[in-house]
Amino acid sequence: MHPRAVLFATICSLFFVPSAFAENQARLIYDMPANKLEAGIEKEIRQSGEMEDVVAFINDLFRLPMPKPLDFKLGGKEGPLYDDKSNEILIPYTFIQEVRSRFRAADYSETGVSVEEATMDALTHTLFHELAHALIYIYKLPVLGKEEDAADGLASVLLIEFFEDGAEMAISAADLFDLESDDIESFEAEDFLDEHSLDLQRFYTTLCHVYGSDPAKYAYLRKETGFSEDRADLCIDEYENISRSWLFLLKPYMQQNKTNSAGTKKPQP
Ligand SMILES: [Zn+2]
Structure with a gap:
C-alpha cells in the first residue's frame, strides 16, 4: 500500500453489523481508453495502485447500503x-492529464511535492468531493449552504482525519484551485452564477481548513495566505464545524469500529 494512503488495518469484518439493506461496495472501474494518451494515463494510474487504495479506504470506512454498487x-x-x-462517479482520463499539465506547467515539484504526487493528491480530493x-x-443528507x-x-475532512499526509494532500488540491483560477482573465456573470464557489475561494477555504485542523503545525500557512488573526481564528471554528458535522452525518454509514465520536481525533494505525 502506498505510504501516503490509509492508516488503519482492515479489521472491519470483525465488527461488521449486518444491515437490513442491501450492502454494496464502491468499485473502481477503468473505462477503455479512447487513444494513446488516455492509455498512458490509465496505465500509470493502474501501476500506482493509489486509486485502488482510495476505493479500498472508502469500503473500509463506510458501509453503504444502496441498490447497486x-x-x-x-x-x-x-x-x-x-x-x-x-450511481457512477465519472472521472475522465483527460481530467487527470489536465491536472498533471497544470502542476507541471507551474513547476510544482519545486514545492517539494512531485507533479505525480500532487496529481494523485488532487485526484483523491476529487474522488472524495464526488463521493x-x-x-x-443517496442518503438525502441535509445540506445547509452550497452543496x-x-x-x-x-x-x-476525509484527507485530514484519515490519511497520514492528508493535510499535505489537501494543500496540493488547494493549489490546483489556485492554478485553475489563473484561467480567469476577468470575471463574467457566469462565474458568480456557477454552483461552485470561485476557484480562488476554494483555494483559500481549503487552506483555511488545513490551518484550522492544526494551527500550530500550519502556522506558516496563515502567514503565506495572509489570513488575519481574526480570520485564522475563524478557520479553527470552521474546521471544527465541518469535521464534526460531516462525521456526525456519516456516523450511521460508517463501519462501527471506525466511528469517532470526538470527531477530530485521528484513529491510530
Ligand atoms: Zn461538485
Whole structure:
C-alpha cells in the first residue's frame, strides 16, 4: 500500500453489523481508453495502485447500503461528476492529464511535492468531493449552504482525519484551485452564477481548513495566505464545524469500529 494512503488495518469484518439493506461496495472501474494518451494515463494510474487504495479506504470506512454498487469510473468524456441515474462517479482520463499539465506547467515539484504526487493528491480530493455528492443524494443528507462547498469540506475532512499526509494532500488540491483560477482573465456573470464557489475561494477555504485542523503545525500557512488573526481564528471554528458535522452525518454509514465520536481525533494505525 502506498505510504501516503490509509492508516488503519482492515479489521472491519470483525465488527461488521449486518444491515437490513442491501450492502454494496464502491468499485473502481477503468473505462477503455479512447487513444494513446488516455492509455498512458490509465496505465500509470493502474501501476500506482493509489486509486485502488482510495476505493479500498472508502469500503473500509463506510458501509453503504444502496441498490447497486457505487462505481468510480475512470475514462469517458464527462466529469468529474456523480451521475445519480447510474450511481457512477465519472472521472475522465483527460481530467487527470489536465491536472498533471497544470502542476507541471507551474513547476510544482519545486514545492517539494512531485507533479505525480500532487496529481494523485488532487485526484483523491476529487474522488472524495464526488463521493460527497453521492452520499448526499443517496442518503438525502441535509445540506445547509452550497452543496459544492460541503463536498469540498468532506474531501478535506476525509484527507485530514484519515490519511497520514492528508493535510499535505489537501494543500496540493488547494493549489490546483489556485492554478485553475489563473484561467480567469476577468470575471463574467457566469462565474458568480456557477454552483461552485470561485476557484480562488476554494483555494483559500481549503487552506483555511488545513490551518484550522492544526494551527500550530500550519502556522506558516496563515502567514503565506495572509489570513488575519481574526480570520485564522475563524478557520479553527470552521474546521471544527465541518469535521464534526460531516462525521456526525456519516456516523450511521460508517463501519462501527471506525466511528469517532470526538470527531477530530485521528484513529491510530
Ligand atoms: Zn461538485
